Amino acid sequence: MAHTTERTRSSRRIWDIPGGVHPPEHKAQSMQLPLAHIPLAPSLIVPLSQHIGAPAIALVKEGDRVLKGQKIAEADGPISAPVHAPTSGTVTRIGDYTMPHPSGLQAEAIEISSDFSDTWCELYPMQDYRERDRSEVLHHIRECGIAGLGGAGFPAAIKLNPKGNAPIDTLILNGTECEPYITADDTIMRVRPEEIVAGAEILAHLLHEPADVLIGIEDNKPEAIKEMREACEGTRFEVVVFPTKYPSGGEKQLIQILTGREVPSEHLPAEVGVICQNVGTAAAIYRAIQFGEPLVSRITTVVGEALDIQRNIEVPLGTPVGHILANHGIDREQMAKIVIGGPMMGFTVQDERVPVVKTTNCILVPARKELPAPVPAQPCIRCGICAEACPASLLPQQLYWYARAEDYEKLEAYSIKDCIECGACAYVCPSHIPLVQYYRAAKGTMREAEQEKLKSDRARERFEFRKARLEKAEQEKEAKRQARKKAAEEARKRKAAQPASDKAGTSGASSEADVVAAALARVKAKESSPEQQKARAERSVKSAQERVQKLEEKASAAEGTQRDQLQAQLKAAQLKLGEAQQKLTALDQPEKTSSAAAAVDAAIARARNKAAMSPLEKAQKSVDSLRQRIQKMEEKIPQEQDAELQAALRDNHRKFQEKLVVAEQELAQLQQQEPGEATTPPAGNDKAQQAIERARAAAQARAGMSDEEKLAAELSSLEQRVEKARQRLRKAQDEGNENVPAFQAALDKMENKLAEKRQQMGEQQ
Amino acid sequence: MSWFASVSDAMLVLGGMALVFGAILGFAAIRFKVEGDPIVDQIDSILPQTQCGQCGYPGCRPYAEAIANGDAINKCPPGGQATINQLANLLDVEAVPLDEEHGSEDIKKVAFIREDECIGCTKCIQACPVDAILGAAKQMHTVIADECTGCDLCVEPCPVDCIDMIPVETTPRSWVWEKPGAHSQLIATDKIGEIRGAA
Amino acid sequence: MALMHASSPHTAQPQTSANIMQLVLAAMVPGIVALVAYFGVGVLFNLALCGLTALASEALMLKLRGRPIGFYLRDYSALVTAALLAVALPPYCPWWIPVVGTATAIILAKQLYGGLGFNPFNPAMVGYVVLLISFPVEMTLWVAPATVEHGLPDIEEAFSLVFGNYQVDGFTMATPLEIVRHNNSIIMSQLYNEEPVLAKGSIAGAGWEMVNLAFLVGGLYLLYRKVFTWHAPVGMLAALFLLSTVFYDSGSSLSEGSPLLHLFSGATMLGAFFIITDPVSSATSTRGRLYFGIGVGILVFVIRVWGSYPDAVAFAVLLMNFAAPLIDNYTLPRTYGHAAPRRATEKED
Structure with missing residues (x-):
């Protein structure tokens, strides 16, 4: 596919790109007058996002006085660029302004009311850049806010610092300017060729002196070619001229024309050893290094039949488009639209207040008949002329069908991502279908879907992480509980063992x-x-x-x-x-x-x-305690899982029952010996002892239970106790026992406690 | 008895083949066993992961599992028709309209806490399925807008009603071109002049 | 008035689809003139009937489909279909032949698929094939060229033939392709001497060769005006030429006819430059169109020689219409930045 063409004036081989179109150039109409300046606008609107990447962060506040060149907004992250005051004056407002963007939406900008003195702040040149560390020079370029002036506005410093230090053998300065009407690069090549060459020297130095430094210019700019050739004399830089064809100036296309290499899909030119910069960017880098001037103005083509004066102007960034038009004799009757950029890739703006930004290379105000409104689209007849025009060798009509049907899988398969939106297909379409808009819409939707996908993946991750975390917390709680239970059981076992040894000792x-x-x-x-x-x-x-x-x-x-x-x-x-x-x-x-x-x-x-x-009390007590122990054992035996342990417990149970029988007999004997003494004053002692016994039992039982179980056990034991107390009270009352009030008080207290526990239980459940 | 011999031969051959093929199939079933349930993963990857529960399941994955088990594919309002279409495509079933019973498709929103009204109760933090709310007890809470899925689940628990669901704003950076509409695709009117005038 | 908002590009070349259709119609004029000169005014009857039916059925269908009628009629695509069918039909056929054929082409093959751009098959060829299968007798009666024998029907006779009950039998004669196809007894040079239609002509039969030449001229004009690329016509003609050379058999009695006979007889040139170049139903890429043309060329020869129909362009085109999506799938161009062309059916991994 690479047709070679030998040029007479240059021995360098150039390649052809597939497709392409030849729209009327309309370049002459803005080249009749020299580069000019217009009066400063009273107020400048400086957007915080004039580049690809994250918007800058404002450093000034309303009411601040700023000087020309002063940094007023800081880069946010690596892919970003700072913003500088384009003139001296006062910050009147920081807020949302309509952007020079196809959406016509608003974004943050700093409005500066000009004091018309245009006083520079102190500038810090870096003329000794060859002695400096490269990263220092790159930082300087970055701090000067230099972004690609060709159209996309990629921060220059990033391009000059290729990922993974990819070896660069070719530096290309893009002076192609293939779009009709635009002559901004043509102008800068004519009037400041030496600045471009000096900028190229800086770029070459930063890129470790690549083998080839090429300045690519289309053959429809003979004067610029002449000037650049003269400026390049004595350097190793080479001006390469190639036939005019749209869109030769696209970065990928220019690389193909000058080197025959193709940038792999979805990769950067640096990966094939090429870095491409606009000629204007090179000049801006030169000014940043030589004079320390940040990027605060640019050359813009002001063109269109609706204007009296059509020419190139050097204009401070932030100047409202309306101010520029007013200075060029706008005929509002004739004006149908305002296009920022060229007719092939530019976008229309509705609001004359939008400012000039770093990427504004042209303001096109065509008369009504100059660029007529699009006619209604006719059906696609699949003529295939678009495929012939496509510089990326895509199949635009297939893309159109699938974009219309919103079949994004097919669009992906037909490589819609490789579409550079040059508009060649839509230009040639005999049915006048707005193909590029279809592609843009589809690409936008696909990009959105991709972001949604990323976001939903992240949401899934976060959701699952949260779930896992909650589960883990639950498990930890459970593990702690288990540990506590185990510890309590061990303690109880130790306790059970200790008294036995004590007894033996x-x-x-x-x-x-x-x-x-x-x-x-x-x-x-x-x-x-x-x-x-x-x-x-x-x-x-x-x-x-x-x-x-x-x-x-x-x-x-x-x-x-x-x-x-x-x-x-x-x-x-x-x-x-x-x-x-x-x-x-x-x-x-x-x-x-x-x-x-x-x-x-x-x-x-x-x-x-x-x-x-007294012995009687003792007997009574031992009977009571034995009874309790037996009761507890009876509770415990069926719970015990281990057969051996169960057998041992049964054995113990039997022994205790035997003991109980003996103790009861003793008690009966003692009661017979001392009748009437059963309820003598030491009853208090007796009760205290019983309470201790009960408490001990309760504590032992509690140790091995969960809160709820504990509570339930407490409750049931309390109930038992209450019941017992009641019986005792009744018995005492029947007998006319003197302890009735004491029993009554204890019962009252226990009932209160029972009620309290019940409530607690209810709360827990 | 020759017919018997031939029949028994046939039966032997067929039976043998059945055995051999059975063995091969059995082997293949084990050897090439599909780990996990990829269809659930595929469905899950289509669902929008808002974890909002509007489908009636506690999260997107349970709904994905339910779909894999035959539940309707039109119960996801946050995903809307686009998700239904993708699911229909994946499962090779008809794309049905969204079941309005589970809610209607809405523009994208994120939660926003009116911070001066927040009392720091942490109830919204506990409700958020994706941990997109930051804060501590008695401290003001705030939503990480980038992580918020717009699921709405934090609005209800807030005792002081200080959470709003606000639509995601379009900025020049997030804006996308819209598909050419009626003005370029002539349908309504026959007169080219009129369209020129209207455009 | 508010400033206009639109996506780039803001400029376009002035060519429109209607212009292209008009160019195609203009390029058919030499062919039509030749047809009238050699086969008489019957061709004009066909043109008039097809044209009127096409416009009427297109308008009817647009109305039924709720589309703006005037806007779509102005794209001239219905007239192109009508003209293509009209020149393919035998002159002096009964009036209902063009009417039924055109209505079929426009309603069935075009509008029911969604109108211009959506039809998978070439509408004119669908109309032609439907007629050929339904009315084989009427569709195969070609009058003898003017320079051969009987002379042509005059205007009055023409009216009677088209609208009355007159039979065209008295004026008809086998076409050169039929003659060659049915011959298996004498060698070619003898055949060329014996058969008047071949004897009066120089390479492919009197009249026929001139008509084909005229269509070739029109086609070259379209090529010059870049209405289509060379790929499909060259593919078809080259394939036809090669096959007929192979089977020429030095002009023996078993010969399938000379390459020149195949290239300049029947509907070869009409097909090569006006029918297979219909972009809607063809393959999309240039390489695909080359294959599409080659396929048509092969099928034309195969059907002419071994099929049961004397001419085969319509069938060949329809068969290749079927194959167009397949061709598309295998002829994707290599996109910038990609190592190899992708298959549309492949998913990106």
Whole structure:
């Protein structure tokens, strides 16, 4: 496909590109007058996004005074470019302005009200760039806000720093300017060829002196070719001239023309060893290095039959298009549209206030008949003329069918992504179908879909991560619970083992030691915090005091047997009070260990109290405790999974039952010996002992249960206790026992507690 | 007895073949067993992953599994017709219109917390299926707009109603060309002059 | 007035689809003149009947489909279809032949598929084939060229033949292709001497060769005006030439006719430049069109020689219309930046 053409004036071989069209050039009409300047606009609108990539971030605020060339917005990320004040003046507003963009939408810009003095800020040239580190020079170029002036506006510094330091053997300066009407590059090549060449030297230096430095110009610009050839004399740079054909100036097409290489689809030119920069960009880089001038103005072609004056002007960025048109004798009657860029790839704007930006190479204001409105599209007759015109060798009519049908898979298969939107196909279409718009719409939708896909993939990831995290948290909680349960079980086993060894070691006061150990265990098993313990102790002290007080009053008022009864009660209450106070003082001590020790002491004291009980009481107690143990065993046996353990438990159960029988017999004997003494004052001691037993049992049971189970167990035990207390009360009442009020009080208290627990249970469920 | 011999031969041959093929098929079934359920993955990759639950399933993947098991493909309002068409294409079934029972297709939205009203209750954080809300107890919360799928699930739990679903704004960067419309595809009128005038 | 908003490009070359159709019609004039000169005014009857029927059925269908009638009629595509069918029909055929054929072409083969651009088959050829199968007698009666024997029917006779009950039998004669096809007894040079239609002509029969020459001239004009590329016509003619050379058999009694006979007889040139170049139903890329043309050329020869129909352009074109999507799939051009052309059926991996 690469037809070679030998040029007479250059020995360099050039290649042809497939397709292409030859629209009327209309270049002469803007080249009659020299490059000019127009009066400064009163207010300039400087968009924060004049390039490809992330918009810059404003550094100034409303009301700030700025000087020409001062950086007013900072690049945001690597693919971005800073923005500089195009003139001196005051920042009047930072906000949304209509952009020079086909969408006609608004975006952030800085409006500067000009003070007409056009005072430069201090500039920092880098003339010694050859001595500097490359990254420093690149940083300087980046800081000067230089983006491609050809049309796309890719930040220049990034292009000059190819990924992975890809070796570059060819630097191409693009002076093709293949679009009709536009002559901005032609102008700069004519009037500032030496700046372009100097810029090329900087570029070549930055790219490690590539073997070929080519300046590509179409053969319809003889004057520019002459000027550039003269400027290149004495350098190794080569001006390469090739036949005029649209779109030779496309980066990929120019690379093909000058090197015969093709940039692989969806890759960058650097990957085939080529870097391409616009001639205007080269000149801007030169000014940035030589004078430290940031990019604040550019050469723009102002052209179209609706204007009196058609020429190229050098204009500060941010100048509103309307201001420029007003300075060129616009005939608004004739003006049908304003095109930014050329007729083949430019876009229309609706708002005259849009500013000139770094990429604005042309403002085209055609008269009505000059570029007539598109005629209604006729059906595609698949003539294939578009395929002949396509410089990328696509099949535009197939793309059109699939774009219309929104068949994005097929569009992908037909390589719609390789379409450069040059418009050659739509230009030649005899049915005048707006092909490029179809492709743009389809590409946009595909891009959106791709982003959606990325986003949805990310959302899926995040969703799944969240799910996994929640599951993990749940598992950890469960694991902790299991660990606690295990620890408690082990502790219980240890406890079960310890009393046994104690028993074996100490022959005498075995029961006493047992009780002490039980109290110890109870204290340890209680997991409540010192504060809670203290509060509880205080509460019990208070209630005990009240009761003692009440009983004292009653006792002093009563007479005879009643008085004796009350006295007994009083004694029990006083005992309890002393106990509670002891506990409280122990808890009052700051260290937990000491409080625990004190509690142990208290428990021991209590146990000692109990040790000094009558044989009858002892018998009664052992019967009670045996009964409880048996009951517990009966509960436990069916729960036990291990057959061996179960058998062992059964064995124990039988032994305990035997013991119980013996103890009951003893008790019966003792009761016969001392009839009527069964309910004597030491009942308080008896009760305390029972309470200890029960508490111990409860604590043991609690240790191995979950909160809920614990609560349920507590509840059921409480219920049992309440029931028992009721029975006792009834019995006492029937017998006319003197302890009835005490029983009543205990029952009341237990019932309260039961109600409380029930409520708690209800809350938990 | 020759007929018997021939019949038994045939039966032997056929039976043998059946055995051999059965063995091959059995082997192939094990050897080339498809791991996992790729169709569910494929369906899941089409669904928009908003995790909004409007389909009646707790997330996109459960719905993907349900579709693989024969549920209707038109229960996803965030995906809209485009998703239905893709699913129909994948599953080779007819593309049906969206089931409005599960909600109607809407423009893309993201959640926005009116921050001065936020009381820092963390309820929205717990509701967000993609962890797109940042904040801590008693601290103001905020939505990471880029990660928000617009699922709406945080709006309901907010006790002070400070979450709005705001439409995603089109910027010059996110804007795309629209497909040429009626003005270029002549249908309505016969007179070229009129179209020229109107364009 | 508000400023206009449109996607680029903002300029276009002035050529329109209607212009192209007009050019095609203009390029058919030499062929039509030759036809009238050698086969008489019957051709004009066909043209008039086909043209009117085409416009009427197109308008009817557009109305039924709710499309703007004037806009679509102005694209001239219906008239091109009508003209192609008209020149392919035997002159002086009864009036309902062109009417039925054109209505079939426009309504069935074009509008029912969605109108211009959507028809997978060449409408004129669909109309022709439907007629050929339905009315084989009327469709195979060609009058003898003017320079041979009887002379042509005059205007009055023509009216009677077309609209009355007159039979055209008295004026007809076997076409050169039929003569060669049915010959298996004498050598070619003898055949050329014995058969008047061949004897009066120089290479492919009196009249026929001139008509084909005229269509060739028109086709070359279209080629010059870049209405289509050379690929399809060259492909078809080259394939036909090669095959007929191979089977010429030095002009023996078993010869299938000389290459020149095949190139300049029947509807060869009409087919090569006016029918297979119909872009709608052809392959899309230039390479694809070359293959499309070669396919038509081969099929034309095969059907002419071994088929049961004397001329074969219509069948060959329709068969290749079927194959066009397949050809497209295998002739995608290599896109810039891609190592090899992609198959449209392949998914990107």
